[in-house]
Amino acid sequence: xxxxxxxxxxxxxxxxxxxxxxxxxxxxxxxxxxxxxxxxxxxxxxxxxxxxxxxxxxxxxxxxxxxxxxxxxx
Amino acid sequence: xxxxxxxxxxxxxxxxxxxxxxxxxxxxxxxxxxxxxxxxxxxxxxxxxxxxxxxxxxxxxxxxxxxxxxxxxxxxxxxxxxxxxxxxxxxxxxxxxxxxxxxxxxxxxxxxxxxxxxxxxxxxxxxxxxxxxxxxxxxxxxxxxxxxxxxxxxxxxxxxxxxxxxxxxxxxxxxxxxxxxxxxxxxxxxxxxxxxxxxxxxxxxxxxxxxxxxxxxxxxxxxxxx
Numbered sequence: 001x002x003x004x005x006x007x008x009x010x011x012x013x014x015x016x017x018x019x020x021x022x023x024x025x026x027x028x029x030x031x032x033x034x035x036x037x038x039x040x041x042x043x044x045x046x047x048x049x050x051x052x053x054x055x056x057x058x059x060x061x062x063x064x065x066x067x068x069x070x071x072x073x074x
Numbered sequence: 075x076x077x078x079x080x081x082x083x084x085x086x087x088x089x090x091x092x093x094x095x096x097x098x099x100x101x102x103x104x105x106x107x108x109x110x111x112x113x114x115x116x117x118x119x120x121x122x123x124x125x126x127x128x129x130x131x132x133x134x135x136x137x138x139x140x141x142x143x144x145x146x147x148x149x150x151x152x153x154x155x156x157x158x159x160x161x162x163x164x165x166x167x168x169x170x171x172x173x174x175x176x177x178x179x180x181x182x183x184x185x186x187x188x189x190x191x192x193x194x195x196x197x198x199x200x201x202x203x204x205x206x207x208x209x210x211x212x213x214x215x216x217x218x219x220x221x222x223x224x225x226x227x228x229x230x231x232x233x234x235x236x237x238x239x240x241x242x243x244x245x246x247x248x249x250x251x252x253x254x255x256x257x258x259x260x261x262x263x264x265x266x267x268x269x270x271x272x273x274x275x276x277x278x279x280x281x282x283x284x285x286x287x288x289x290x291x292x293x294x295x296x297x298x299x300x
Contacts (some may be wrong), residue, residue: 008161022250025133027203028087032173038203058254063094065257066245069238 083149092139141172184266196262227231
């Protein structure tokens with residue numbers, strides 16, 4: 001990974017972590033039949049690369065979606 | 075003759091929530107005197123679903139939770155509708171708050187049996203810190219239908235707008251993760267109608283593929299092509 005990619009990855013990880021902070025530790029995340037507490041979600045983010053990547057993608061897509069919708073509303 | 079059947083199992087953590095969401099639909103139907111059959115908890119099993127569908131040729135179907143690409147589940151963990159009995163969905167409307175069933179079950183039901191199928195292309199996610207917001211999002215479409223809107227494409231359009239409002243509301247409350255999940259749920263939702271049919275697909279049967287080439291997607295509704 002080059003310097004540029006590292007910086008982008010760091011930014012995505014930071015944004016994803018901030019997003020996960022919005023889920024209280026005692027709340028539950030339900031994904032189909034899977035149920036995790038907020039605390040478990042944050043732990044999973046640290047150890048499961050695929051989950052972490054998906055979470056980073058989720059925040060980026062949310063941000064993009066919000067920007068596109070705001071632009072359409074103008 | 076009832077207008078709607080509501081199938082709502084309750085056998086694990088996620089279905090505890092979806093069961094309550096479906097309760098709101100039952101309450102609305104009671105309030106508006108809309109005839110319905112409520113198959114709740116232990117009653118939400120295949121035999122009962124099949125019997126109701128046989129007895130009521132015009133009844134439409136609502137199912138709240140657990141599904142897979144080719145089936146939707148009942149309270150005993152067994153499918154209530156799958157690719158073996160989905161002919162029972164012929165010419166009906168099916169509103170699904172379950173994971174993935176728009177993929178195969180929805181596509182097959184639409185192609186072969188003319189079912190108007192509302193469902194999800196992906197696994198549905200939500201968080202319990204925003205249960206009210208997710209319930210409003212999941213119930214909006216069927217409530218609009220109960221209120222008299224019969225054009226499912228209009229319902230889909232309005233539901234997306236409604237989802238967007240809730241997403242912004244969640245962002246405003248700082249519930250960013252919940253907002254991100256609802257955006258995913260929104261984009262995974264599908265409604266298979268003649269205006270928005272499923273993407274083209276090939277059959278494993280040579281003869282059906284030939285008919286599909288000749289007659290387009292209408293060829294799916296020919297029961298035995300040889």
